[in-house]
Amino acid sequence: DGVSKCFGFVAFDNPTSAVNAVNEMNGKEVDDQSLYVTRAQKKSDRQRELKRQYEQLKSERYSQCHGVNLFIKNLDDFIDDDRIRKEFSQFGTITSAKVMMEDGRSKGFGFVCYTSSEEATKAVTEMNGRMIASKPLYVALAQRKEDRKAYLASQYYQRYRMQQNIPYGPPNLPYVLPTISHGSRFYNTINHIRAAPRWASAAPIRPNGTYAASCPFRVIAGKFGISCFSN
Template sequence: MGSGEPNPAGKKKKYLKAALYVGDLDPDVTEDMLYKKFRPAGPLRFTRICRDPVTRSPLGYGYVNFRFPADAEWALNTMNFDLINGKPFRLMWSQPDDRLRKSGVGNIFIKNLDKSIDNRALFYLFSAFGNILSCKVVCDDNGSKGYAYVHFDSLAAANRAIWHMNGVRLNNRQVYVGRFKFPEERAAEVRTKDRATFTNVFVKNFGDDMDDEKLKEIFSGYGPTESVKVIRDASGKSKGFGFVRYETHEAAQKAVLDLHGKSINGKVLYVGRAQKKIERLAELRRRFERLRLKEKSRPPGVPIYIKNLDETIDDEKLKEEFSSFGSISRAKVMVEVGQGKGFGVVCFSSFEDATKAVDEMNGRTVGSKPLHVTLGQARRSLFQLFKTVTVQTSNVPRRRKLRTLLCDCKPSY
């Protein structure tokens, strides 16, 4: 593929549609510029620049839809990495069904790349092993970050690339080429390896008055330490957690077994193996998935929970009390042996109606008791967890990555 050369892997797969994805576009590129660029390759149905739904600013990619698949294939073979507005763009087949991408089949990971290797060089280096669906050198504002992904249309092509390229020196740097692994898989490997060798211990819940010396005094009894650090905020106040690095795994393991759950100055310590970033992200992903599954199992609507209900309140009375705030899909008083347990749930059709009911009814006396009304905990936890990740992650590329990772789990209020 590229410059009209025959595909070395043999026949291409036949794609039913004639649409190409165009990536790495300059922000000033318009649909008209795309049309003029690709019209010489054959008749076009349309071109589209994808934009942010709120700000309408371009997202750096778009689509070119040809009338005939042969024209799209010719453009892919001959125009990949051409320039628009002085910036090379990246072409690949548009695939409405993303199951192949999500499956990871045919996807490989390359690291320790020289900064001089860009998308074009990567494409031509690996196209000898099969038909490439997409390839991407990961970059930041300073250029290549030294790693990349190549997605082939078959597992056999990916295996050929790994066999021939792993350990090869490219521009005097020995590259690693291996099978792409999803974050959960990499986290599991790290977890398995580190459990047998860890020396770094994470400690939390020790209060504000802890300093490095006091923490070292507590933990040094289990073996020699390399470093002890209490994490502090901008004002120098302890954040309530820190790290202890031991010289040996045995000392670290002994400290975890002996000190976890121990009470110090009225505080119950959490002591465990310090997790690496990939493990923390995987745990965050699992938490979102658990909340998402819990959310799906709930009745449709936005639930609010009501405690301290009078014994005379039944389902109908509960629905009547809250119906003035909006459409209700369900109202249920929890009962045991025919008698109300003092709490219930009301499901509204919209988030706005639910929050209005919480604001108006919390503390109001119904029957003989004042109500305690709160928003459904699962939805609130999911929303707050997403907000926490977004706000606390100040690094913009990392925040975008987390948003992409977690967007399917965010409540759709």
């Protein structure tokens, strides 16, 4: 339709010239546009290479900001970059302050990066929970998505282990005894009952045929056993 697709191809007669062109022209500004120049590749290879470059850039940025970059959320819609820079500048030198936007509107969170971990730690201590405009801020050290998932999984596992070690259930629920096999339960009970002699508590017989009680009760032998009566 006569409209440029914003990409094209250049073929050289030797590999050396192509390599030199990539080194010289990649990233060069042309008409306020930064050119992306690389060896022509299949779409899958190109996507894989772009992903590798993106991950490398992200890792470099993370290493530069690790321990000094703060994540701030619960921001009012009208708070912009200048406002959060002003609020957090009292704790140290800020290298960047950014409120994340979408379609020109605040997404309610942003980032502030300091030059040292001491400054960042002080800002977290002082600003977390502080009221800015109409909302209390949530302020913490920024984490990569992978690290945050690992941390949350670790916290969940620890809570699960603690719950497993608690012998009692929630309030107002009965305590459940550990499971015991039926055979061992009744067998042990019967053996325990049979262990004591049947007439271990019987008193000795006197010469006149009566029983001498060893307690303050009168013992009489009857048809169905021995009975005790109060003296």
